[in-house]
């Protein structure tokens with residue numbers, strides 16, 4: 391859908407000679423030219439998250455000459471971020487991500503004004519922060535913030551340039567409720583906690599956020615320059631491993647609770663509650679054992695069925711002692727391989743997917759004793775066998 | 782009737798790693814039910830505790846969301862393809 395520039399002409403100021411030289415490759419494009427570059431200079435873009443998606447977003451938008459970049463992140467740089475978050479380097483480990491990101495932006499383009507928000511975006515601060523910007527780019531990694539960003543953008547009438555990644559797959563779109571659908575039109579509510587594995591469990595190929603974040607950066611630039619065909623009303627799906635792009639139609643949902651005909655959400659809500667609310671009602675919590683409790687039971691010589699539900703490639707990273715292997719995706723189907731007279735302990739990386747395995751087995755009618763190893767193999771490596779790596 | 786279902790990475794652990802599976806039925810709802818019967822471990826991902834389809838998974842017939850068609854009653858014919866498009870969120874440990 392063709393979208394007019396989100397920057398009013400009244401805000402444009404002249405480019406300096408130095409800026410004209412720096413941005414000459416943009417000025418040579420008739421669709422951008424001097425006026426588009428002035429719009430970029432006047433533009434204020436908020437990037438939520440400076441991780442995998444935020445890295446290329448911030449780097450390319452800085453290089454493109456966006457006048458003001460706001461960056462929001464409360465996290466610190468960790469070693470395992472560096473495989474994909476190319477705005478941070480090895481010497482930045484332990485620093486606040488916004489500080490490290492600001493240094494990289496400055497290095498690329500000192501003309502850019504950077505506003506750092508070293509905070510978590512919440513229902514209390516989101517409207518105040520977002521109100522100052524023309525476009526929001528969503529580089530978040532969790533559902534609470536994603537719904538928060540969506541709702542705040544709808545309420546303030548701002549375009550929300552969306553990207554999301556998992557393993558080898560990415561999604562991108564432009565949610566702009568004035569012109570088309572919002573995130574809630576597509577997904578009215580998030581998955582129940584723990585149902586979908588996260589990247590910290592499922593992994594992600596490092597270049598994937600590079601591709602998706604760069605697509606987002608392009609959409610931001612087009613919204614600012616104006617007159618381009620954006621992803622509004624379309625969902626782009628990208629599969630890095632199959633090397634396939636697919637495009638799906640996105641319709642505005644007239645029943646959408648925030649951008650539909652009769653909206654029921656008129657202000658920001660409690661997103662922690664919203665994301666937790668979908669926990670199946672009336673399900674009793676799963677029994678857990680800590681790593682130390684399980685060690686005690688081993689030492690006592692208790693009879694136990696230890697079930698490692700991790701995939702073969704994960705077991706190759708760290709093996710768990712005495713375990714039988716039944717992958718998560720086969721637990722219910724292989725219910726006959728369990729002995730209900732012996733307590734079963736389920737093991738995964740961080741103790742999330744194993745809860746899911748237990749629930750699947752309960753759903754399938756299993757009557758024996760079931761335990762979850764709290765915090766998974768990583769807890770075993772942390773508390774019991776310190777020779778093992780955590781991953 | 783054989784209908785192809787395209788499985789996203791996030792759900793392939795429940796289809797023995799397959800990116801495409803076949804299922805049978807005359808409507809989208811029938812095909813998805815047949816698919817869940819063939820791969821019982823995926824049931825919990827597709828349906829909530831009341832048997833309703835979960836709202837974080839969209840089903841596309843061709844390039845159109847079945848919500849914009851006839852929902853689960855949308856008719857399908859031999860050779861059609863359905864695509865499951867779940868919400869994905871990236872690296873969080875928090876939600």
Ligand SMILES: [Zn+2]
Pocket residue numbers: 571572573574575576643646647648649650
């Ligand atoms: Zn909406």
